[in-house]
Amino acid sequence: MSTNSQKYRNSFLKEVEANVEEGEWVKMCMQCGVCAGSCPLGKHWDHPPQEIFMMIRAGKREEVLSSDSMWMCTSCYNCIARCPRGLPITHIMHGLAVYSKRLGLMPDNQPTAEFGQIFWDNLMKKGRVNELKMGLSMYFKDGFSQGIKNAMANQKLGQNMMKAKRMNAMEIMGGHGVNSPGDLAKIIKKAQEIEDGNIQDFS
Amino acid sequence: MTEVIATNETILVVGGGISGMTAALEAAETGKKVVLVEKRPYVGGRVTQLYKYFPKLCHPTCGLEINQRRAKMNPNLTIITMAEVTDIKGEAGNYTATVKIAPRYINDNCTGCGNCGKAVEAEFDDEYNYGMGKRKGAYLPHRMAMPQQYVIDPAIIGSDDAQKAKDACKVNAVDLDMQEETIEFNAGAVVWATGWQPYDANKIQPYGYDRFENVITSVEFERLADPTGPTGGKILRPSDGKEVKNVAFIQCAGSRDKNHLLHCSRICCMASLKQCTYPADDVDISVYYIDIRAIDRFEDFYQKVKAQDNVKFIKSKVASIVKGEDDSPVLHGVDTEGYNRYANQHDLVVLAVGMEPSVDKESFPVDIVINEEGFIEPASENGGIFAAGCSSDALDVNRAVQHATGAALRAVQVINRVAGTEG
Numbered sequence: 211m212s213t214n215s216q217k218y219r220n221s222f223l224k225e226v227e228a229n230v231e232e233g234e235w236v237k238m239c240m241q242c243g244v245c246a247g248s249c250p251l252g253k254h255w256d257h258p259p260q261e262i263f264m265m266i267r268a269g270k271r272e273e274v275l276s277s278d279s280m281w282m283c284t285s286c287y288n289c290i291a292r293c294p295r296g297l298p299i300t301h302i303m304h305g306l307a308v309y310s311k312r313l314g315l316m317p318d319n320q321p322t323a324e325f326g327q328i329f330w331d332n333l334m335k336k337g338r339v340n341e342l343k344m345g346l347s348m349y350f351k352d353g354f355s356q357g358i359k360n361a362m363a364n365q366k367l368g369q370n371m372m373k374a375k376r377m378n379a380m381e382i383m384g385g386h387g388v389n390s391p392g393d394l395a396k397i398i399k400k401a402q403e404i405e406d407g408n409i410q411d412f413s
Numbered sequence: 414m415t416e417v418i419a420t421n422e423t424i425l426v427v428g429g430g431i432s433g434m435t436a437a438l439e440a441a442e443t444g445k446k447v448v449l450v451e452k453r454p455y456v457g458g459r460v461t462q463l464y465k466y467f468p469k470l471c472h473p474t475c476g477l478e479i480n481q482r483r484a485k486m487n488p489n490l491t492i493i494t495m496a497e498v499t500d501i502k503g504e505a506g507n508y509t510a511t512v513k514i515a516p517r518y519i520n521d522n523c524t525g526c527g528n529c530g531k532a533v534e535a536e537f538d539d540e541y542n543y544g545m546g547k548r549k550g551a552y553l554p555h556r557m558a559m560p561q562q563y564v565i566d567p568a569i570i571g572s573d574d575a576q577k578a579k580d581a582c583k584v585n586a587v588d589l590d591m592q593e594e595t596i597e598f599n600a601g602a603v604v605w606a607t608g609w610q611p612y613d614a615n616k617i618q619p620y621g622y623d624r625f626e627n628v629i630t631s632v633e634f635e636r637l638a639d640p641t642g643p644t645g646g647k648i649l650r651p652s653d654g655k656e657v658k659n660v661a662f663i664q665c666a667g668s669r670d671k672n673h674l675l676h677c678s679r680i681c682c683m684a685s686l687k688q689c690t691y692p693a694d695d696v697d698i699s700v701y702y703i704d705i706r707a708i709d710r711f712e713d714f715y716q717k718v719k720a721q722d723n724v725k726f727i728k729s730k731v732a733s734i735v736k737g738e739d740d741s742p743v744l745h746g747v748d749t750e751g752y753n754r755y756a757n758q759h760d761l762v763v764l765a766v767g768m769e770p771s772v773d774k775e776s777f778p779v780d781i782v783i784n785e786e787g788f789i790e791p792a793s794e795n796g797g798i799f800a801a802g803c804s805s806d807a808l809d810v811n812r813a814v815q816h817a818t819g820a821a822l823r824a825v826q827v828i829n830r831v832a833g834t835e836g
Contacts, residue, residue, distance in 0.1 A: 242665075242703045246754075247732025247746030248619070253754055261752045292619065292732070294670035 222269045225412040231305030235297045239263040245289035245299050255279045259289060259299050262306070275315040280307040281322040312409070324351060336387025337394040341377050343385065415514055417491060417598045419448055421507045421831055424824045425600035426450070427498050428771075430458020431810055432802025433606035434480050435817035436824070440604070441489040443821075445828055448598065449492045450512055455558035456484070456492060458608055460810060462541060462555075462632065464639040467687040468714045473810075474557055481559045494560065499595070501603060501779040505797030506831040508600045511778075516591035518565035518575075523586035525553060525561040532581035533574045537566055539643070542636045545651070546643030551578045551587075556641055565589075601831045602797040602824035605772075605781075605789060606817060609803040612667035612674055612767040619733035620666065620764060625742050626652040627761050628734060631662075631684055634763045638691040648692055650761055652740040660692060661744060661759040663731050664702040668767035676786045678767035679807045682706045685765045686718045698724045699759065701731050701744065709809065729755075734762065768807040799823045 226233040239260065246258030256277045257265065265274050280303040289299040307323070310316045316323050328347045333339050345368070350357030361368075371377040378385075388394055419425075422445070426437040429451030437449040449456070457480075463473045484490055493514060500511035519529075535550035548554075550569040553561070563586075569575045570589060579587040611632045614622035622628050627650050629637075640646035648657045662685040667673040682705050689698050698721075705726070707715040718724055729748040737743035742762045747754050770787040777783070782792035788807075789800035801820035802813035 240669075240703060241749045242730035243728075243747045243749050244730045244732050246752065247729070252747065258747055258752060260747065260749065292672070294665070294672065294730070296671040 221412060222271045222274070223267050225271070225410070226266050226306075226309075228410040229408075229412070230302065230309045232298045232301045233305060235302060236263050236266050238295050238297055240295055242294060244292045244294065245297075248288040248292050250286060250288065251282055251284060255282045259303060262303075272315070274306070275310040275313060276317060277310075278317050278320060280304065280310070281316065281320050283307075334395070334398070335391070336385060337391045338385075338387050340381050340385040341371075342379065342381040345377075415493060415594060415596055417448055417493070417596060419446065419598040419600060421599045421601040422446065422828050423448055423598070423600045424602050424604060424821075424828060425498075425508070425510050425598075426604045426606060426801075428458070428606035428608055428801075428804070429453070429456035429492065429494070430606060430608045430802065431460045431476075431480075432608065432804075432813045432817040432820075433458070433604070434484065435814045436604040436606055436801045436821040437490055437492075438480060438483045438487065439818050439821040440825055441487045442483070443825055445489060445825055447490045448600070449490060450496045450498055450510075451492065451494045452497050453554070454494050454517060454562075454564045455554050455560065456481070456494065457557070457559065459632075461557065462543075462635060464635050464642070464691070465687060466810060467683045468711050470687065470690060477557060481557070484559070492560075495564075498778055501798075505827055506601050506834075508603060508797065509597055510600055510603070511595060511597050513593065513595050516567070516593055517562070518567075518570065518589055518591050519551075519563050519586050520588050520591075521562070521586075522584045523560075523562040524584055525563065526583070527553065527563070528581040528583065529563055529565070529578035529587060532577040533569065534577075535566070535569050535572070535574050537568065542643045543630070543633045545633060545636060550574050562586075602799070602827035604799050604801050604817070604820050604824050605804050606801040606820070607771040607804050609768040609807070610771050612678075612769045614666065614764050614766050616673060617667055617764070620663065620731070620762075621734050621736075621742070622764060625734065625736055625740070625762075626650075627740055628742050628764065629761065630666075630764050630766045631681065631688065632766070634688055634691075638688070648696075648761070650740075655760070657692065657696060657761045659697045659699075659758075659760045661699045661701060661742075661757070661762045662688065662765055663744075663762060664700065664705075664765045665730060666764035666766050667769075669703070674767040674769060674786070676767075676788075676807060677706065679706065679708050680768060680809045681765035683708060683711055683714070683809065685763070686711075686715055688763065689718045689721065689724050692723075694723055696723060699757065700724065700726050701729055701746070702726065703728070703730050709811065727755075768803060770804055770807075772804050797824070797827045 243260050246260045252258050257279045283303040285300050332344045349360035424440050424445050424447045426433050426449045429449050437447045441447040457477050460473045496512050496514040499513050502509045529551040530549045533549050533551040536547040538544040539546045539548040541555050550566045551563050553563050575589050614630050636642040637644050637648050668678040728750050729746045731744045732746040734742045737758045741758050743758045745756050774783050781795050782790040784790050789804050799820040801817040
């Protein structure tokens with residue numbers, strides 16, 4: 211990508227409309243700010259949704275896609291419930307997160323992104339989430355000694371989950387899965403092909 | 414028994430607010446017979462409840478007085494108050510209207526002396542002041558009410574209070590045996606002018622109108638500023654009666670919102686700008702807005718208010734209101750000019766509520782085209798029924814009057830056609 215085309219890029223809104231789920235709604239935002247004010251985590255974000263939408267329209271591609279904002283969304287749906295224009299804000303935020311990950315532009319060590327990857331890898335092994343391994347992967351994602359600390363800190367929670375039969379220690383042996391993980395992998399592969407085919411090149 | 418002499422050359426006007434009155438008067442002054450049916454005990458509608466008009470900041474009582482005088486002088490016009498149209502049958506040039514008239518319990522002998530009101534003890538929330546303040550069980554709805562006759566609240570019928578009212582009346586105007594009646598009459602054309610109602614602020618949940626005393630609506634603020642209102646024109650907080658030193662206006666409260674009213678109610682920006690001129694100079698005013706739509710080329714009015722030292726404009730739709738100390742509402746949101754998060758406390762918050770058409774889609778007495786916003790469309794399918802004023806669109810008084818005059822002309826045309834075929 212040449213420096214100039216980056217500098218004078220004005221097609222980012224079109225790119226979002228084409229490649230981001232629900233991205234075609236971004237132009238409908240009237241900048242009232244109700245989403246920003248209604249977000250329970252809003253003050254922890256780089257940019258509230260209202261600002262993200264304005265930045266998209268202003269062509270601030272790198273700033274938007276490398277922002278931590280869309281990763282902070284907890285899907286509480288307050289913004290969708292209150293948006294006077296009916297924008298599916300939560301979904302747009304998730305769409306932007308997915309797109310920034312696809313392009314590898316998301317912030318380094320973003321915990322939500324890391325969790326998402328661990329969840330996906332876990333799920334794809336057997337077609338079902340292995341809660342025990344999922345938990346362990348999260349504990350140990352920052353190294354062995356941190357993992358031990360995390361496990362000790364959550365010991366009680368783990369025991370209670372086992373008591374309540376929400377988690378099974380035997381899952382460590384391999385755990386449950388779908389009947390045919392191979393077929394599932396084929397389905398997912400096909401879906402990814404379709405999705406990849408739909409992505410338009412704006413670089 | 415109410416008698417109405419009407420033929421299919423008569424124009425029926427439904428609703429006696431500023432639009433209905435205008436349509437009725439304009440038609441009557443062309444020589445047509447007009448019957449005006451009004452639900453309230455008096456004509457003039459919501460205009461009677463306004464303190465001032467924009468942009469000239471003159472008092473609506475003035476224009477109202479002219480219209481009431483025109484009505485009194487015109488023998489072609491029959492006004493029926495406390496009445497509702499329940500059914501309309503027929504077609505353009507030949508309608509039959511059914512009208513239900515509620516008992517006033519006061520007959521035409523009434524001189525408006527007020528003896529009955531003094532005699533009665535029971536008090537009720539005063540609907541003229543949107544429930545702020547009380548009125549007696551026998552009452553004159555407001556000072557300029559036309560007809561200038563008292564009304565007895567049906568709730569006191571059968572009580573000692575009702576008898577006290579009857580005993581106090583020296584002109585034999587109290588008739589406690591009055592019954593609801595239903596009448597039918599002919600009309601050639603109908604002007605539908607049922608106006609609007611303030612959008613129910615309780616439905617805007619994050620603003621807590623139902624929870625916080627110091628969150629009021631723009632129509633209530635109008636009553637607070639009016640010297641004939643519940644506070645004698647002083648802007649006082651509902652919670653403790655203290656003088657308001659810091660007031661906030663929230664625009665688009667229920668308008669331009671797919672959760673509430675889809676349309677822009679048009680008048681609210683000008684109404685709030687007008688209301689910015691009501692408090693004294695030392696009162697801080699904040700206007701929270703999405704964008705200011707000073708309709709009808711009133712941009713200069715906006716600029717003038719903007720130049721007021723005590724007025725601040727904040728470009729933001731307020732996200733929510735919580736109760737702060739001293740019952741003062743705290744407004745939360747993020748402004749669009751800089752994306753700054755705020756939590757601002759005010760003594761009083763005024764919601765600039767939207768205009769909801771008073772057109773009942775579900776039980777409209779006749780087939781008519783109503784759009785998704787609830788207003789009546791100017792459609793040929795409507796036959797000889799013409800919407801006037803705010804039943805057709807969100808309009809200010811000026812435009813409503815112009816629109817009503819147009820509707821009157823349409824109705825007159827139908828009557829002329831009828832007269833032509835008959836004569």
